[in-house]
Amino acid sequence: MQFIDLKAQQARIAADVEARIQAVLEHGRYILGPEVTALEARLADDVGVRHCIGVASGTDALLVALMALDVGPGDEVITTPFTFVATAEVIALLGASPKFVDIDPVTYNIDPAQVAAAIGPKTRAIMPVSLYGQCADMDAINAVADRHRLPVIEDAAQSYGASYRGRRSCGLSTIGCTSFFPSKPLGAYGDGGACFTDDDALAARMRQVMNHGQDQRYSHPRLGLNARLDTLQAAVLLAKLAIFPDEVERRAAVGNRYTELLHARGARSVAAAKDGLLTPYIAPDRTSVFAQYTLQADHRDAVIAKLKAQDIPTAVHYPIPLNRQGAYAHYCCPDCTPNADRAAARVLSLPMHPYLSAADAERVADALMGG
Numbered sequence: 001m002q003f004i005d006l007k008a009q010q011a012r013i014a015a016d017v018e019a020r021i022q023a024v025l026e027h028g029r030y031i032l033g034p035e036v037t038a039l040e041a042r043l044a045d046d047v048g049v050r051h052c053i054g055v056a057s058g059t060d061a062l063l064v065a066l067m068a069l070d071v072g073p074g075d076e077v078i079t080t081p082f083t084f085v086a087t088a089e090v091i092a093l094l095g096a097s098p099k100f101v102d103i104d105p106v107t108y109n110i111d112p113a114q115v116a117a118a119i120g121p122k123t124r125a126i127m128p129v130s131l132y133g134q135c136a137d138m139d140a141i142n143a144v145a146d147r148h149r150l151p152v153i154e155d156a157a158q159s160y161g162a163s164y165r166g167r168r169s170c171g172l173s174t175i176g177c178t179s180f181f182p183s184k185p186l187g188a189y190g191d192g193g194a195c196f197t198d199d200d201a202l203a204a205r206m207r208q209v210m211n212h213g214q215d216q217r218y219s220h221p222r223l224g225l226n227a228r229l230d231t232l233q234a235a236v237l238l239a240k241l242a243i244f245p246d247e248v249e250r251r252a253a254v255g256n257r258y259t260e261l262l263h264a265r266g267a268r269s270v271a272a273a274k275d276g277l278l279t280p281y282i283a284p285d286r287t288s289v290f291a292q293y294t295l296q297a298d299h300r301d302a303v304i305a306k307l308k309a310q311d312i313p314t315a316v317h318y319p320i321p322l323n324r325q326g327a328y329a330h331y332c333c334p335d336c337t338p339n340a341d342r343a344a345a346r347v348l349s350l351p352m353h354p355y356l357s358a359a360d361a362e363r364v365a366d367a368l369m370g371g
């Protein structure tokens with residue numbers, strides 16, 4: 001069994017991918033070619049916002065967003081320590097400070113009440129992460145941000161395709177940023193990402209920042225980057241979009257099947273218990289794209305070993321909160337995010353992809369809950 005199987009998907013779209021790649025080779029516009037423009041239009045429409053700007057990775061999407069907002073030295077950006085390192089990395093790279101606040105222990109996403117309590121004179125932005133494919137409580141976070149006139153950047157690297165109160169991830173705040181890293185729900189065949197916004201001026205700034213800060217050739221009003229999305233990756237993504245809605249449904253079906261199988265064998269929801277094997281909780285006003293299917297277990301290493309003995313791979317997202325990482329420890333007191341610490345010590349993720357069979361899900365559940 002594979003943790004993520006990209007082969008089944010590849011077989012489904014191989015002919016379309018090949019045709020689209022061939023078309024790029026023929027027109028030869030490898031940088032900012034027509035596929036990039038076409039993809040941006042499709043994604044903006046999909047998310048329901050005015051602007052999508054393709055960029056070179058999810059990390060670049062976050063960096064471009066912060067640069068377009070002029071975040072820099074002396075500024076603080078409130079975020080979660082329970083995330084992939086890129087979330088805080090981009091803040092620190094700009095000379096600003098990540099201000100880590102604790103998570104909700106049930107959804108693993110940043111706790112809006114803790115965000116409100118952490119706002120101070122240096123706060124310049126709030127960056128929630130929609131972890132494992134489920135959106136953070138964006139309305140509550142936006143309400144806090146509005147009171148203080150702060151922009152909100154959703155790190156939606158894991159949640160493209162998810163919905164929150166009927167609206168789509170990436171379109172829930174000032175800027176939404178996603179990733180097309182191959183294993184993400186909407187993955188390319190290499191690096192890629194995108195920024196989304198309804199704000200025309202911000203969109204224009206992000207478009208400049210991702211292309212050397214230029215407004216026209218050899219005119220650079222802003223500091224920028226080379227953070228453009230490759231035409232070839234855009235071509236691959238256009239092919240993937242044809243099957244993406246079906247894949248989102250399949251992911252949800254796999255996630256729900258895991259939960260049913262595990263509950264039938266005695267596991268409980270993380271919303272209902274604190275100890276034992278705990279299944280993920282998806283809030284009723286949200287859908288998850290299950291970038292990960294993540295459990296909690298009391299004796300995680302033993303559980304991982306038991307699964308490994310039956311050839312079932314697992315992963316830990318994430319074993320060390322960022323405020324306990326060497327590069328970030330000086331930004332926060334180590335003990336001020338106990339929910340993140342507890343999650344980091346207990347979580348493990350199961351094999352998850354749209355083509356995981358019912359038989360495989362059952363085998364995983366049996367392995368987890370058996371002897």
Ligand SMILES: *Cc1c(COP(=O)(O)O)cnc(C)c1O
Nearest residue numbers: 057058059084086087157179181
């Ligand atoms: C994957 C990921 C990123 C970075 O995306 P890349 O495309 O790999 O640069 C940022 N934040 C989170 C939460 C991620 O999962």
